[in-house]
Amino acid sequence: MMAMAGKRRSRRWHRVLGLLSAIPLVWVVITGAVLNHSVDLGLDGVAVRHPLVLRAYGMVPAGEPLVVEVSGRRVVAWDGQVFFRGAVHEIRGVMLGAVADGSDGGIAVASDVGVWRIDGDGSLLEVLDEISLPGFPLTGVAGDGGRAWLENPDGWHRVGEGWLDHEPVAGGAMERQKPVVLSDDALRDELSVAWARGGVPMARVLLDLHAVKFAGAWGRYFYDVVALCTLWLCGTGVVLFFRKPGRAR
Amino acid sequence: MESMDKSRVICCKRVIGLLVGILFAVAGVSSRAAGAEKVYEKPSVFLSRHFGGVPKTRVLELSGADQKALHGILGHRYKQKRVRYWQGGGKRAWILDEIGKTEPITAGFIVKGGRISELRVLIYRESHGWEVSRPFFTKQFAGAKLKGRGLSVRVDGIVGATLSVNALKKLGAAALYLDGQAGG
Structure with a gap:
């Protein structure tokens, strides 16, 4: 009677451990099979944009998005990137504001350490640094009839045609632009995805899931567990294969 | 007995606080080094x-x-x-x-x-x-x-x-x- 109870217990354990052992194998097999056909399935062209995934890859902008309006169009700067007419450009420093630039609807975005000139179709014209601008740090920017003004600790400077030169204006007092925090939640979400360059390719996410990169340092032991589980399933399978059922004995 | 337990807890808290402080300091220094211009x-x-x-x-x-x-x-x-x-x-x-x-x-x-x-x-x-x-x-x-x-x-x-x-x-x-x- 005692031996019968022991056998039942060991069979139950065998079932439970067999099921648990199969879980990591199923994980590896399914993700591996899909990865094997990732080109056929077009997974490189599919982007994952879920906030949890973006956060896992560190692809979430820090701080608050700042917005200014230039000729009725919004210019947003957020964690080192500026968004204008669907285009994204990298900038350095803190955005002070933006002014209309040129006749094609372009803009010039000013930060404390540079100016980024963007043309009407959103392409980057040029980046201006300390050689082409008044001394740093810049503290303000203003527009006046198509001309840009820049402020630094020495005062206001009027920028020449094509931003090729600039001159200090004694006693000049312009109203500097004041970027405000973007409050449009829908646009924030959209820009957050744009900041992450459209998201993470599905193939990359699957590869990392397959390699268990999300588990951090523990991920390296995952395949040790998979190997042990495989040996366990093989071993118990061989034993079961050669063991005759009680009825057949 | 009770006062000994209290002093141990305070001591542990101080050690943990010190370790956390060192950790943040090291993290701060290394992040500055990484982003140095x-x-x-x-x-x-x-x-x-x-x-x-x-x-x-x-x-x-x-x-x-x-x-x-x-x-x-x-x-x-x-x-x-x-x-x-x-x-x-x-x-x-x-x-x-x-x-x-x-x-x-x-x-x-x-x-x-x-x-x-x-x-x-x-x-x-x-x-x-x-x-x-x-x-x-x-x-x-x-x-x-x-x-x-x-x-x-x-x-x-x-x-x-x-x-x-x-x-x-x-x-x-x-x-x-x-x-x-x-x-x-």
Whole structure:
């Protein structure tokens, strides 16, 4: 009677451990099979944009998005990137504001350490640094009839045609632009995805899931567990294969 | 007995607080080191050294063919549609940016008669590979001409700074190409 109870217990354990052992194998097999056909399935062209995934890859902008309006169009700067007419450009420093630039609807975005000139179709014209601008740090920017003004600790400077030169204006007092925090939640979400360059390719996410990169340092032991589980399933399978059922004995 | 337990708890709290403090301090120092920007020479000082002041700024508008050629040299699209340069005394200065590993390196090139006469790393933002700013490396560029999409001279690499070395070699070739477009 005692031996019968022991056998039942060991069979139950065998079932439970067999099921648990199969879980990591199923994980590896399914993700591996899909990865094997990732080109056929077009997974490189599919982007994952879920906030949890973006956060896992560190692809979430820090701080608050700042917005200014230039000729009725919004210019947003957020964690080192500026968004204008669907285009994204990298900038350095803190955005002070933006002014209309040129006749094609372009803009010039000013930060404390540079100016980024963007043309009407959103392409980057040029980046201006300390050689082409008044001394740093810049503290303000203003527009006046198509001309840009820049402020630094020495005062206001009027920028020449094509931003090729600039001159200090004694006693000049312009109203500097004041970027405000973007409050449009829908646009924030959209820009957050744009900041992450459209998201993470599905193939990359699957590869990392397959390699268990999300588990951090523990991920390296995952395949040790998979190997042990495989040996366990093989071993118990061989034993079961050669063991005759009680009825057949 | 109870007072001993209390003192142990206080002691443990202090030790944990100290460890957390050290952890944050180390994290703060390492994050500053990773994002360090080293200015070796301000671009305006670089120009003043060569021209005795900052000369009048000139602009080279890049055509479609120029963009294509620069793509071939740099291995990627050049982001800007125009490039600024400065000239005087038969030489031109080009100040260009290129990403080494993750951050842009700002380098100044003096080109005279279609050859590089000086390379100076002006601003270095990467956490590793700063050795490319040293004269033993930069002097290898002196006398280089444009040969195909690269330089006519052999530039020896630096262990641990391969990406920065490659970035500067590409920038050197780009500066020579741009100089040719600006009127040789």
